[in-house]
Every structure is written in structure tokens, then in C-alpha cells.
Amino acid sequence: MNADHDMSELLPWYAAGGLSEEGRARVEAHLARCAICRDELTQWQAVGAMLTHAEARIPADKHAEAGWAALASRLDDRDTPMNAEEGAALRQDIATGQPIRWKGPTPMLTPRVSSIPRRPLAAIGVAVSLVLIVAIVGTFAALRGFQRHPLGPSKTPVATLPSDHWTLIHPGPTNTGLPLNAAIGGLVMVAPGDGWAVGASYDESAPTTSSDQGTRTLLSGLILCLHNGTWTVSPDSPNDVALSHLWMLSPTEGWASDVAYSQFYHFQSGHWLASQPPMPLPASPTTDPRGHYVVDQMYIRASNDMWLTGYYANTLTGTGQPISLWHYDGRVSTHIVDTSQSESPMPIFPIGPDEAYYFALSPTGSNVVDAGTRTIRLKHVLHGQVTSVLTTDPGNVLVNLYAAASNDVWVTAESHELPSKVTVYHFDGATWSRVSMGIPADVWRVVMTGSTEGWGLGYTLEEGPSHEPFGQALTALYHFKDGVWTRANLPSGYLFDLGRISATSLGEAWAVGESLIFWARGMPHEQGLTAPSGGLFSGTGFVRDVLLHYVNGKWVQYTGAS
């Protein structure tokens, strides 16, 4: 949740020594105060060592010289020699030691393009652009279930098409019933058929040059209201704030905020209005004006029951304090616990007034075995007192908590091994027990949406498209109900993030699905191309959210008011 934590994405490259000086400095500043990332870094270092060790066994290349001799004999005239004007510019750059100014994108279907000599596929030189084209068609044809045809020697002069041109290959869902290019951050059901979601709408532009990835700019923040099964955009939606977090205290009161918890909106008396933060940020422990408090996560359960974790950061030095957990009772903020370097509070899950659980990650050392042996404790906070109530099996990570009541609490944990094993724990008010749910082997996350109902996100390793934008493992969703797991039929083309699933009654749920909007390069305007098998594509895209509704035993994509 903490934007700074995005730094963890750089850890593989930090471990591999591939970051710029600036990148390294940023990562190190983050590592100085983040035990989780320090722990992860040791794992990445071990991964690097493993790969180095493995590659040491690759047989040596003993044919390089002979290979060059054979290659040199084949360097005859090119298929597409450089034109004189471009060649002269290039020659000048090289002669003067300037950075090479490569020519810009080639417009689509200009006379100059059509003059490029054509060669059959056998000519290796055209292979790059052709394979791109072939592959795009193959990939998306496969996704759409088109019949595949084997690739044979092509007579189609597709190689003459410029590779700079972007074509929208996978347009995504056409009717989402949502504003333009919506991204949903939070979704909460408050009653059967009723709920709220927050997010933002974006103006997306297609890429225009070969190095362009397209742009996405905020159009408007979104507050979406679900009533009787239909979503509408609230006129209270903010113009310039993308919303990420949503807490509904009751059907008549709620809070929303941006991703950084810096701007808040309060729902009461039927309207969402910009508001001060619902709870005060902890005061700075020093008088250093450069210090500021960074909220890591916040949870609002009631006007007199709010929680946050965060830390002080110094804008000049980049250093921070250990993460602390605070509770606000509507009048006073109370410091519950300051974490040591060895234990960081993970998500907080309030379950009653002045009562919450949180996951405490406890790195135990600095080596790779931590990933398999560290334990995650479930901590219980009641009236400011913290006790450790549950310790997972070594290597398991707590991923979710659902509390139907203080004597009906579900916790799920997943293991590092693959397929991940999910362990479910249940608290009946007196003791914690491990629940045998007979979870399908390929489920790696379970979210309980009721005391006897839950959803499991998994994957299947069935053969997917050979070169896929969606990954080889296909998403599968399983439904746990009345003690039985069944695989749900999903509308095709959506990935799920089960953090955004909400239900208020058995047999009904809403979730956010993700679809890829995808542009590819080198694709001709004309339709009706034969879809070959396999191949590669070159593209860029955005993720676009859709709302999915589980009702009458199946998931359907929401398409607007019925």
C-alpha cells in the first residue's frame, strides 16, 4: 500500500548490480528502514548465485571463428539497403562521434514505404518485422479462439509494412457500464445489491512512435454507487483525485482516500464531500521541520475506531523510523506498538471496537532460508494490549483475514512452495484451529466472504497461447460453499485481484476484473489476415478494470444498467 514500497520492484536489479547510481541510492534509502525488503534482497542475491552457478555448466562455444567465416561469406546485398539521405546523416553522426540520431517513425503507407523491395519469407533479413506481425495475429487469434493455421512460406508482402505503426489489437471489453477507462481501487458491498466503489477514469492515448508506450492521464476521480444491481457515477466524484481506498462504516457513512492517504472524502447525509483526515496523524517526535509522517495503511471501522500504521520520514536524509501502529478512538490517538527492526505490522484488520488483528512479519535472519522458515504471527490488539495469538507454519505468509464476529475469525495463509499450499485457520472465540477445507491444489489465495463461503484464486497450467500477454498460467477461480470447492466459470479474458472482492450474502459477490488493452506494432490496417500459429508480438498496453458480478451461480461481466 505504501508507494515507497514500490522500491521492492527494483530489488532484483539492485541484487544483479544493474541499477544506476541514483537507483541504488533510492533502494538503499528504502532498505535502511524496511526489514521486509532487506529480507527480500537476500533472497534475490541467492537467486543470482543460483543462476551463476547453473550457467557455469554451459558448454563452451568453440565455433565462433568458423561461424564468422561462414557468416562473412553470406553478407551479400541487403534486402533493404539504407537510403542515401539517412545513410549520410548516420555517417556524419558516426564520423563526428555524436550520439546517433536514428530516424524517426515511418508514417504508415507512404509512397516511400511502398517502394521498399519485397522479398519472400526465406530472406532472413525481413524476419523481424514479419515475425512480429505473424505473432500478433497468432497470439490474439488464440485468445479469441480463432482457428489456427500453420505458418508456411508466405507470399504476403507484409514485410513491406512499417514496423512503427501501432494498431489496437486487443481492444478490451467494449461495454463495461463504467466511465472511460476506469480503474477501480476499492469496492465494498453494504447490503445485498448495494455498495460503493472508488477509482478513477483515465484518458489513454495509443502509442505513436516505436519507442512510445502510450500515455495515461487522469480524467476524473470516480465514486461509483451500486443500487439494486446497477452502478452509477456519483456526482460527488472528485475531478482531480484518483481514489484508491474505501471504507464503509455503515450503509450511510463511509470514507475514501487517494493511494497516499493524503486526500479524504467523507460520505454522510447522502453525499461524499472533501474532508480533513478522519484521524489526526501522529505528531512528529522531533522538531526537525523536514520530517513528515507517511501513512502506510489506514483502516476505518467506525468514527471511534480507526487504525493506522506509518512512519516518520525525513525528506532530506530519506531515513525513517520503525513502523508504528496507532489507534484513534474518536478523541485521542493512542500509540499501540512500535515495531522493532525485526517485526513489521502487515495489514490491519479491525473486528470490533478497539479490537483488531494484524499480521506481524518477523524476519529471522539474513539468509535465503528465511523464505522457508520465517514465521508470520497474527497479533491481537484489544484495548491497546497486544498479544500474539497465532504463529503460522514456517514459511507461510498470512494473506487474508475475515471476521464475521469476534468468535468467528478466519485467517488464510499461503506457503512459498508451488503450487502454493493454503492453510486456513479459524478462531471460535476460545481456540484457534487449523481447518481442513480440501482446497484444490492450485489455489493460492483464499478470501472468505462469509462464515461459510469463500473464494479461492488459483491458476491452471493448461496450455495457453504460446506467447501470451497474459502469462502461461491461466487464472482460475474456485468457490467454497457448504464445504465444497467448485471451479467457477469466468468470463474470458480477465485476471483477478482477489483483494477487490466483496459480498454481503451467500451466493452473491462483486469483484474487480482486469483486462488488457493492447496495441501492437507492425500490424497492417487490413483485416482478414490468416492467423498462423505461435510467434511473437510486439506491443504495449494498459490494464483496464471491469466489474464482475457473481449471481445465480455464475460470474458475468457487468455491462451497464439492464
Place this chain on the structure above:
Amino acid sequence: MADGPDELVGRIALGDHDALHALYLEFRPRLWRYLAAQYDLEPASLDDLLQEVFLAVWHAAPAYRPQGRAAAWIYAIARHHVSHARRDASRLPKDAPIADSNDGEPAPAASFEDGLLTRLALDDALAQLTPAHREVLRLAFMHGFSLQEIAQILEVPVGTVKSRISYARRALIREYATANGSEEGAR
């Protein structure tokens, strides 16, 4: 003059054989390691393939449009050719672990104990990954490519690279620790 890959591609675009030779000397060993590890190619097949890759670089250089470093472009071409070769001839295994196959020369070994105790665990751990997951790790760790460059080479969105690399880490660490015993697997 020690030109970098970008300058070499520029000279190749102008038809400079020496530039291609320099690029070949620099990149052939890297591509050899990459393709041998990733696709379990026999040395003879690999040799043929690399010739086609550099021939493709020669022919495609005039139309080169930089998206990043030229190195990523060269790797992408190499990958296209493997894909092409697979499709045409089905001569390559579809999903191959790192191989010990060689052309008569014993694979360089670490110490004997290392070979026996650690190698099994490494092979097991790496073999548990899908080729796609192994590939992102290799490109990042062994070939020095950035997230964006890996996305360019693999022709997938950046987000896909991120999810693959994250998944691969979890899988690799866990498999390795399991196969090697919990405590000893630390190093």
C-alpha cells in the same frame, strides 16, 4: 576505436562488415550462453542459429529503431529466430531444463561435493520454473537487462515481466530450500 553496440549497429546499417564482426565477437558469447541455457540447444544447432541471428542483424540494421539499448534489440532478434526455428522444424525441445549436453567436453564443474550436493538442488529448483520464468531471471541477472529491456526482448508488457520475476523468485527460493534441506540451503 571501441564502439558500443549502438554505434556498431549504426555502422552495420551503413554496410560496415568490420562493425558486424565486432558486434559478433561481443555478442556471440552472450547469446551462446543465453540460448544454450534457455533452450537446451545442441552446439551444432546453436551455431547454425547464431549465424542466422547475426545475418538478421545485418539485414535489419538499416531499419533499426532504438527502443532502448541495441543489446535488447539483438536479443529480441535471437529470440525470434529460436521461435522461428521451433515452429519450422520442431527440432527443439519445447520445455527444456538446463542441459549437461555438450560436444564431448566435460561441463566445468565446481568442487566434487558441490557438484553432488548442490547441483541436484539447483537443477531441481530451476527445473521447477517454467521456461518463461527462468528466462526473466536469466535476462535480469546474467545478461544485465532492465525491466523495460526484458519486456522489449520478450515482447510482453512490463507488468508481465514483473509478475513473472516475482513468481519466479518465490518458486526458486522455495524449491531450493526444500530440495537442499532447510538450514543448509542458506548459502
